[in-house]
Amino acid sequence: MDGQGNKIQTFSKEEIPTERFPSFDARGYEQDLTTGKPKATVSQGLNRFIWGTRYPSVSSVPGRPPVIINPFAKPGIYQVCLTVDGETQTESFEVQINPNEKYTREETDTKGEFWMKLYGKAEEGIQTVLKAREAKEKVANTLADSSDNQILVDQGAKINALCDELEGSMMPVGTTLVQIINERTKLVPKLTWLHNVLETSEGPANQGVINVYNKVASEMDETMASFNSQLETEMAQFEQLIG
Template sequence: MNRFTWDLNSTGVVTFPGMILWGATQNGPAVLPGAYQVRLTADGVTQTQPFTVLKHPLRPISDADLQFQWDLASRIRDKVNEANLAVIKIRRIKTDIADRLKDAPAEVRSAGEQLAKALSTVEEDVYQVKNQSGQDPLNFPIKTNNRLASLLRVAVFGEGRPTGNVEPIFNDLVAELKAETDRLDKTIADQLPPFNNMLTRIKKDPIKP
């Protein structure tokens, strides 16, 4: 017999290989009380069963506070995803650059290395790339995605409205992340097209932005 246990959490954060965070969570916020359906498909047969998630009967928490927690935690989770997806994008482009530079002329290698370096500069602001083990964050400062994921951990803790400082801190981190993703977009917009033109001239596939 197989068993699946749901922890009542919604979709968690996007991750990437080797990601190490400190004092953070990768879980999404717990779902709100209400009616849901579970669907199981096996051997081409699908069964659906309704169920209800109830509030804890001994905790006097208002629906409004639960909704506020859900909304804020979901926004934080989405920004963690945005940060992590930026790292994933950077690493994909850098991997493609390294592939295209094999046997490439010096001029193309130089342009590719400059682009990879510019991308790495953004990556290092979004994620602490020096982390290789769970203890490394003790030695190297956490970066934007870790700070967001740590804030998510605070926001989803317990049931009810998070403390009043969570949202202002989140707004500061949103601005910080936007500055970093804007730099990423500008780097790609400014440097990738001319590099792709070089690749085309030497009969190599261009890199997707």
């Protein structure tokens, strides 16, 4: 959790990758830190949990390449909560700035806030794609029992086209790598590019990165607002035809 108690990520014993070590030493650390995936030991006695100081990546869309946007946690106070057999313990810890870093805490806070804004916008875009997928699934399930109703079929096709257009604006939709490479850069991959810039640079985002983000975010907001409005109208008509 962050310093305010907001959840960053939760793992159950079944969900978290586990490793067992015969002794408590440095073995395993290199792999864990390289992959950035938290691991834990769950043997009797002394155990360890390794957090790569990252937020979990944004949601994925089935059948599409994963979107890797997983910001580093900015320096500050965090909390870890452990629950075993119904008993809970919570402790605070601090993620510190590298003592050799030339940037100030204020500047790293500024970068962290901007990074999390980008993270949230990417998740919003992906959730809109998933919403479109749900609408298409509902249409398909309904038409499976009503395929003889041509008016309903036509309305379903209209909804599918609207949803496909939304997904195609947000992320690559090609079925092969060549097709994906040849597509114009979509909105969510543009945010991925900005994420990569933030990950490999030091200090707060420069004005160029901020300008690109504002342009992409504005286009995403406009696209999502238009889609949500049209989908609401078309689904209402679809429901009325089912009626």
